[in-house]
Amino acid sequence: MVFFLPNYPSEVKWLSQDETTFSIDRIAEQRSGFMREPASRREILDTCVGFRMLTHYLAYGYRFGELTDSSIYFTKVVIVSSIVYFCTTIVVGLGYSSIQARLMTVVPLTLGYVVFLIFAWGVDHFNDRGWFITVASTISGISFVVINVLPVHQYSGRFARLIIACCGCFPNTAALTAWVICNVPSPRAMGLAAAMNNMTVGASSTVAVWIWKASEAERGYPTGNIICAVFILLPRH
16 A cells, blocks of 8 residues: 555546646645655755744744744643653552553543544634644643642542543644644645654653652652643643
């Protein structure tokens, strides 16, 4: 299948001329696909070091229907990666261990995925990412604040809030990533923009490891929870 599918509409042999023209025009109009023509030097520079795109790689958002630079993708990935580390800690506190603890981490991740699908449908149906992202981020941020103020050994309450945090955090990632697809300087530089955007994933994942300090285990990891709450609340407001 991979070798059979064409790279560009112009290479398709089983489309009529009208269908090929329509596909090419749709890509150009929606700026949603890859072009066969190579990107110009200017487009490459704008994609790599242009202020607008650099701002996006670290910060991008949406407010009142207009794009702003208030929402941070770097921070979003920090939060998503952090949940992987923090979730197991809470589950172990509930009395589960070994394979049972790992299986229990599936609960928040699965529910987060279900909300992710509903979120994606709503964003597409109403054609508005901003308010969906803002509401979901607020719910997730408040959950991290509550986790931080709850008693350390109240694992059930902390686990419940973690599930809510996942349901607010996970759905945002795809909507925020789509921003670069819609706003890349040129469709010809889309692959480069995606690579630049993904570079932040490695750096933010490293940060996610550092903020959960083993020395704070008995205190419920306040640093990690506070950073997650700040990262998801402030940039989106």
